[in-house]
Amino acid sequence: MLYREAGDFKTSYRDDGQTFPIRLDRWAYYAALVVAFLVVPFVINDYWANAVFVPFLIYAIAALGLNILTGYAGQVSLGTGGFMAVGAYAVYKLMTAFPEISIVIHILLAGGITAIVGMLFGLPSLRIKGFYLAVATLAAQFFLVWLFNKVPWFYNYSASGQINAPERTILGYAVTGPATSAPAKYLICLVFAFVLAWVARNLTRGMSGRKWMAIRDMDIAAEIIGVNPLTAKLSAFAMSSFFVGVAGALLFAVYLGAAEVGEAFGINKSFLVLFMIIIGGLGSIFGSFAGAAFMVLLPVLLKNVLVGGLGWPTDLAAHIELMIVGGLIVFFLIAEPHGLARLWALTKEKLRLWPFPH
């Protein structure tokens, strides 16, 4: 009887329409925020930041972005890696060209640039959909990686084509570059993830989100009820690319510090983020976080258990890890094709009735 809504009365539409209508959920959300902002930064060390929290938060932002496009607007995209590369190279060019301007503005601008590029590559979505669109965005993935590899201007003519993030600070604390402390790294990613998740939640339940979902569910019907497919699809591409671009910028500047486009932003990244939203749950904010957590944390946990705990050889552990993660993905999708978010929602439904199911 822990999880219940007895006595939780709503007396206004506003109360009824809030993100967490159940009081217990709301508390859990606030508690998670308090822990994330006020506890974790004080206990985090380099390992937890670099291996666990920072990649989790960055991939969660990327998953949110792809979820807007694929989950809410129904436009399948395999170009995520390429768009992350746009964000990374945009922030690199901005950081090196305008060192005096705050890195936060650069990251947002990088998102903006990615949004424009994303809209350009989203234009075919007006004519084609489904698998055909997936192939068109796949072209974006390969074209963008090729472009950043080919044109030396993007990597400031360095001998090797690698880009390195110079040190930039916020309020005197380094957030990029090698001297960045673990809490600073974590906090900047957390702030971006929190704000963007909040934006995404409110976008998707507002008018634009309704339009996206109408297009997703039946585009002709949506057009008949007055949704303009052009603006709806392009705004979905723009919003999604903005998120993905910010994720790419953070991945390069804050997390990796140096990147090589083919390796860091290859087709594998596109698949990784796509798997995140499929496993987490299409069309769900919570699902984006759950999927990112699943795909980022599970391999690290398995590695620590198998190699650190059981002392297995590293190559055996790496292969078994692939098999376990793959097996779990298959299992999850058979047990719950709508992903972890749906599984979580079902659990809550059951708990609300427990112990008297009907």
Added chain:
Amino acid sequence: MKMKLTALVAAGMMAAAPAMADLIVPNLSYRTGAYGANGTQYADGFNDYFTLLNERDGGIGGEMVQVPECETAYNTEKGVECYEATKDTGALIYNPLSTGITYQLIPKVSVDKKVLYTPGYGRTSAKNGKVFEWVFNAPANYWDGASVAVKYLLDENGGDLNGKKIALVYHNSAYGKEPIRTLQGLAEKHGFTLSEIPIDAPGQEQKSQWLQIRRDQPDYVIMYGWGVMNQAAIQEASNIRFPMENFIGIWWSGSEVDVTPVGAKADGYKALTFHGVGMDYPVYDDLQEFVIEPGNASQGGEHVGSVLYSRGLYAALVISEAIRKAQDIAGASQIDAEQLRNGFEQLEITPERLTELGLPDFGPEIKMSCDNHGGSGMARLQQWDAEAKAWNLITEFTEPDQEIIAPLIAEDSEAYAKESGITPRDC
């Protein structure tokens, strides 16, 4: 179930933190992924040399060496994870065998004060010790390799490459792009034309590039490849009947796994190397006695004696010599990473010392200093004999053309110093 998992994780964390008393040299290896076939052999050689020191001599200066392994799969993100996971355990030095991971770690090691040793790979301009205080890449780097290859071609052509055409086939990544500037400089100096032909990772598919080579008919092809790209390139070269004698790979394109799949047609293929080949060295007898026979060899010793195994072994040897030097300077057997860095900066591996170590004439003489973290840069050529299934050394150690390389190193390292706000040290 949940309790069990938590207990396991907790146990894992305890086990992952080894006793601080030993010398800890993590092995960021890759035995899986697209480059696993190459990484495995290197990692085995690296492990086995330290096992030999532990078993035969009781470690270095009385201190046992621990070589905890961490799997990177040649992936930079996993490499960073491995680095973070091991750095607080008292690790002294990192040798990730990946240019991508090296680029990630260069800024990090200077803050965390760990030594980064990247023999024959990594960032070439790290040779400049004034800027890259914690990075060492002796005995040779990519630019040395390109220069030695061109020097060899000069020798073959009576000192004149005027009007010749050389094609560079390269892995389209930081690693493959490294030699381009050197070769451009050398092309200008010696009057040959250079064409650059990139191949995207991992490189199984390179038909169109070799069609281009067949059309252009270059006199020589130089290759900077790694992993499956090498086999595919040598196969394609034999398909277009490109003369193997005119095909020179960098040292990362010159191991058994690269040539054996092509069979007899790979006969005559050449590659650079900065160390000897084969098992005709006394150290292999010790390895047999102390490591392989008692069953202590990494992965059961299946790769002993291969080119990449020898390279891993050689890297371990240089590290162990630096540790010895550091122990001498510090006057203590237990050293930290800072003392190891001093050991590296004063490292001197003479031919006599190599003979003492059971590897006569195995590597070039290494002499490092505060401003030279890259040694002499000498390399030699080896040629594949398909019938005997063996590499044969065909030249002596050759000095690269420092006239071209030194200004490039100064330029690139200064650019890095400016970009990252480093004031070069006085040496």
